[in-house]
Amino acid sequence: MIHDNGSSNKSGNRSFEDVLNVRMSRRSTLARGAALSATGFLAALAGNKLFAPGAEAATAQGFSNTVAQGAGTAIAQAGGSQLINFAFLPAAAATGPVPNISSDYQYDVLIPWGTPLQPGGPVYDGNPATRPTAEQQTQQVGIGHDGMWLFPIGTGNDHGILAINHEYGTNQHVLGKEVPASLEDVRLSQHAHGVSVVEIKKTNGKWQVAKSNKSRRIHGNTPVxxxxxxxGSALLKTTAGNAPLGTLNNCSNGKTPWGTYLTCEENFNGYFxxxxxxxxxxxxxxxxxxAAGAGYGWHLFDPRFDLSNPSYKNEENRFGWxxxxxxxxxxxTPVKRTALGRFKHENAELVIGKSKRAVVYMGDDERFDYIYKFVSDGNWRLMQARGISPLDQGKLYVAKFNDDGTGNWLELTIDNPVLKAKFADQAEVLTYTRLAADALGATRMDRPEWIAAAPNGDIYCTLTNNTQRTAPDAPNPLAPNPFGHIIKWRDRNNHVGLTFKWDIVVLAKDTHSIEKSAFGSPDGLWGDPDGRLFIQTxxxxxTVNGVQLNDQMLVAxxxxxxxxxxxxxxTGSEVTGITVxxxxxxxxxxxxxxGDGDPSVTNFPAPQGSGRVPRDSTIVITRKNGGIIGS
Structure with a gap:
């Protein structure tokens, strides 16, 4: 993703730093920093228990209702399973043009940008002189690999459908030029974005693309x-009457218990x-x-992205879902679920709450923006049996964090008197979700990114960084916040309650003294069924021992x-996306x-020195002894 986005939130809502100042002053262990050291990462959680999950909550999710007490057992085990030994050797601090992995693990490369969706299809191998055409790109894996999920075929351990997001690719990376020179250039860029759905299979010990009638590309010009x-709102209709097309800046993701993939549109504004x-x-x-956008220049050749073209008024409202x-x-046909609101979605973490309602947690990835939650109106199975999507009927909320470690979910509906006075109807509330959240006084956060659910019901969120945070009147270790932090909370009433308790998990800057765990700018996040947290940056x-670290993945x-x-x-790459x-x-x-697309920095996955354009790739990680990842 584009690092450290500018802030568009000019509301006067309290920022998280202000709340955190008060909260940290009330927790002497946090103020001293002891509970936030790398070695005290999860012990701090055990000593500051949030709501204990009751039997009702545990039964609803299939988890044990036992919450262990004391250091090292803060995350409850799932289904009574035993945690596997955390014994792998940590990877050394590393930089450079090739990946580095723990000596107990190995990796392979799968589906780099330009891989044909079907064996025998058109290939792009990174040759700077033979870039794909716009038509060829519709038959190839896109660029900007980000969130993804594997949908099993059979056992799924050697065969499945991989749905993978393609967030963004600069013109220089995709086109080999800074500005598009034709509509063909624009179409190539548009077709490199979106989502790939590709069947993969392990053959002779190696994962590779399989021939499939399910593989397809969903890009900037796909009907949606x-x-x-x-x-049906007029806010989603243009004067030209053109049909809605495309999904863009697909950042992270979610998955549903009914077997579908959720892809999230983030920095869509930059294409206009x-x-x-x-x-x-x-x-x-x-x-x-x-007027300038983010430099893509699509509006120069495609009137759909020209904000000054009256025929395409409201086209921009069709993105951000x-x-x-x-x-x-x-x-x-891909469906944009408007009940979940319109903002710069990072991911959509769906859990099953009380009465089997679908609950979706989402972050708005921009400095000083908000955290949201959607709760379906009813039992998701019963809703589906009636032909109703659980993601179409329900309520959207935005989070307000209080000084005392509690929080409130504020209702983003036209029934809220504050919003009824400012918006015409619920469609307007959802189309301009950010404005509605501003009006309710939600808490401004430091770039809320991935949200992940732990087996015990805790919800974690990475707050990547905020270089624009100004110092408060009193000293504050998070002002500015160049390295970010991770928070967690627990909703009352098994995810559907309107109050929650929250706490700080770790400030990234407090890990920097320990080589094996030093990190900054947490982004990707996943909790496995045993309770481990996988953190991507x-x-x-x-800089550790004189080495400026590359982005990385860590396990807690x-x-x-x-x-x-x-x-x-x-060098120059983000580590992101996770599925197993x-x-x-x-x-x-x-x-x-x-390499930020620069072949002088890296040629990965081609051999270094080959001159090939570096290509976004999926990395396949296995343990050399065949064990569970993270063990």
Whole structure:
């Protein structure tokens, strides 16, 4: 993702730093920093227990209702299973043009940008002189590998459908030029974005693309549809009457218990610009639209992205949603679920709450923006049996963090008197979710990114960084916040309650004194069924023993309270995306924008010195002894 986005939140809402000042002053252990040291990472959680999950909550999710007390057991085990020994050797602090991995693990490369979706299809191998055409790119894996999920075929341990996001690729990386020179250039860029759905299979010990009638590309010009409260709104219709097309800046993801994939649109504003006179509305300003855009130049050749073209008024409102895709049905039209709100979605972590309601936690990845939750109106199975999507009917909330470690979920509906006075209907509330959250006084956060659920019901969120935070009147270790931190909370009433308790898990800067666990800018996050946390980074990393670290993936183990580096990417790349086979003996992660697309920095995955354009790739990680990843 594009690092450290600018802030468009000019509201006067209290920032998280202000709340945190008070909270930290009330926790002497945190103030001293002892509970936030790398070795005290999870011990601090055990000593500051949040709501204990009751039997009702445990039964609803299939988890044990036992919460162990004391250091090293803060995360409850799932289904009574035993935690596997956390014994791998940590990867050394690393930099350079090739990945680095723990000596107990090994990796392989899968589906780099330009891989054909079908064996025998058109290939792009990174040759700077033979870039794909726009048409060829529709038949190839896109660029900007990010969130993904593996949908099993059979056992799924050696065969499945991989749905993978393609967040972004700069013009220089995709086109080999800074500015597009034609509509063909724009189409190539548009077709490199979106999602790939690709069947993969392990053959002769190596994962590779398999021939499939399910594989497809969903890109910037693929037909899509809308559902939910805003679907028929005039705010989603253009004067030209053109049908809705495409999904863009697909960052992280989610998955549903009914077997579908959720892809999340993040920095969609950057693809729009203005060729003529254009007056920016307050709503457009709040979402970061500008006449110049982010440099893509699509508006120069495609009027759909020209903010000054009156025929395409409201086109920009068609982006910024969570999009549901059925990976097993290539004929399905992707659906943008408007009930989940419109903002710069990072991911969509779906859990099953009380009465089997679908609950989706989401972060808005921009400095000083918010954390959200959606709760379906009813039991997801019963809703589906009635032909209703659980993601179409329900309530959206935004989080307010209080000084005393409690919080409130504020209702983002037209029934809220504050919003009823400012918005015409629920469709407008959802289309301009950020403005509605501003009006309710939600807490401004430091770039909320991935949200992950732990087996015991705790919810974790990475707050990547915020270089624009100004110092408060009194000293504050998070002002500015160049390295980010991780928080957690526990909702009352098994995810559906309107109050929660929260706490700080770790400040990234407090890990920098320990070589094996030093990290900054936490981004990707996943909790495995045993309770381990996998932490991926994107952005500012510390210098350790004179080495400026590459972005990396680390594992936190609740048995030993340790964080250990398991994998490092290449110079200029983000480590992101995470999914596993059902047996958890194979893990897939992504390297996004290796070398920032510059072949003089790295040629990965081609041999170094080959002159090839570096290509975003999926990395297949296995333990040399065949064990569970993270053990």
């Amino acid at each position: 549809t809308f559902s939910g409260p805003a679907a 610009g203005a060729t003529g006179q254009w007056t920016r509305s307050p709503a457009q300003a709040r979402y970061g639209f500008s 969570v999009v549901e895709i059925d990976p097993m049905n290539p004929a399905q 994107d952005g500012n990393q510390p 183990d609740p048995n030993t309270d340790e964080i250990r580096r398991i994998f490092s990417g290449v 086979t059902p047996d958890r003996r194979t893990m897939f992660v992504n390297l996004q924008h290796p």
